[in-house]
Amino acid sequence: MDVKSSIKTSFFFLILLFCVILFFTSPCYSDPDQLQDFCVADLNATTTFLNGFPCKPVSQVSSSDFFFVGFHKEGDTNNIFGVGVTAGNVLSFPGLNTLGLSMNRVDFSPGGVNPLHSHPRATEAGIIIMGKVLVGFISTSNVYYSKVLDEGNMFVIPKGLVHFQKNVGPGKAIILTSFNSQLPGAVVLPTTLFASNPEIPNDVLATNFQADETVINSIKSKFGSA
Numbered sequence: 122m123d124v125k126s127s128i129k130t131s132f133f134f135l136i137l138l139f140c141v142i143l144f145f146t147s148p149c150y151s152d153p154d155q156l157q158d159f160c161v162a163d164l165n166a167t168t169t170f171l172n173g174f175p176c177k178p179v180s181q182v183s184s185s186d187f188f189f190v191g192f193h194k195e196g197d198t199n200n201i202f203g204v205g206v207t208a209g210n211v212l213s214f215p216g217l218n219t220l221g222l223s224m225n226r227v228d229f230s231p232g233g234v235n236p237l238h239s240h241p242r243a244t245e246a247g248i249i250i251m252g253k254v255l256v257g258f259i260s261t262s263n264v265y266y267s268k269v270l271d272e273g274n275m276f277v278i279p280k281g282l283v284h285f286q287k288n289v290g291p292g293k294a295i296i297l298t299s300f301n302s303q304l305p306g307a308v309v310l311p312t313t314l315f316a317s318n319p320e321i322p323n324d325v326l327a328t329n330f331q332a333d334e335t336v337i338n339s340i341k342s343k344f345g346s347a
């Protein structure tokens with residue numbers, strides 16, 4: 122190989138190395154960009170995709186695929202938390218498939234709490250539509266950030282951080298939240314820890330929380346798994 126072609130080869134491998142490094146170190150801030158105008162999810166397709174669905178044939182796509190009428194009704198808050206979450210994600214609104222975003226309507230009874238949870242795939246932005254709501258999250262440095270918000274105020278929860286909202290007003294409250302993922306996922310701490318299937322062994326939870334196993338059993342019973 123002459124000098125010229127060995128320089129060319131080295132240059133090629135250098136560029137290749139650069140691309141590989143760039144690929145593995147680039148942060149991914151949201152779902153990937155879409156490759157076409159739209160890809161309305163075919164929820165019945167048998168092929169499985171990671172956080173995504175194959176597209177319906179364009180000939181079967183209609184206006185109704187791009188409109189979601191699920192947020193006009195109050196969510197059911199008749200549960201131990203006093204909260205009702207209506208999800209407008211790809212599963213309820215297939216037109217969101219590949220578009221990298223979704224929304225929730227969250228209803229609170231007076232005193233209701235949207236329990237401590239995190240979204241592994243999305244940052245959350247929200248707005249208070251009705252009432253007065255305490256919004257809080259905890260950073261990975263274990264700092265607790267919180268504020269009581271009124272109607273029209275907005276908040277943001279950085280991706281993956283544990284957070285909650287509590288209705289601290291005298292009446293009902295409503296928030297609308299949005300996510301930079303078509304399916305942000307939710308790890309709800311009380312049910313993840315105390316109502317998983319199969320359950321986390323009591324001795325593991327007892328050591329984690331430095332509590333007696335009777336306390337663990339009592340908490341589990343609140344979620345119907347003891």
Ligand code: GLV
Pocket residue numbers: 206225227235245284285286298
């Ligand atoms: C609120 O935290 C939500 O996930 O909708």
Ligand code: MN
Pocket residue numbers: 238239240245284
């Ligand atoms: Mn959330």
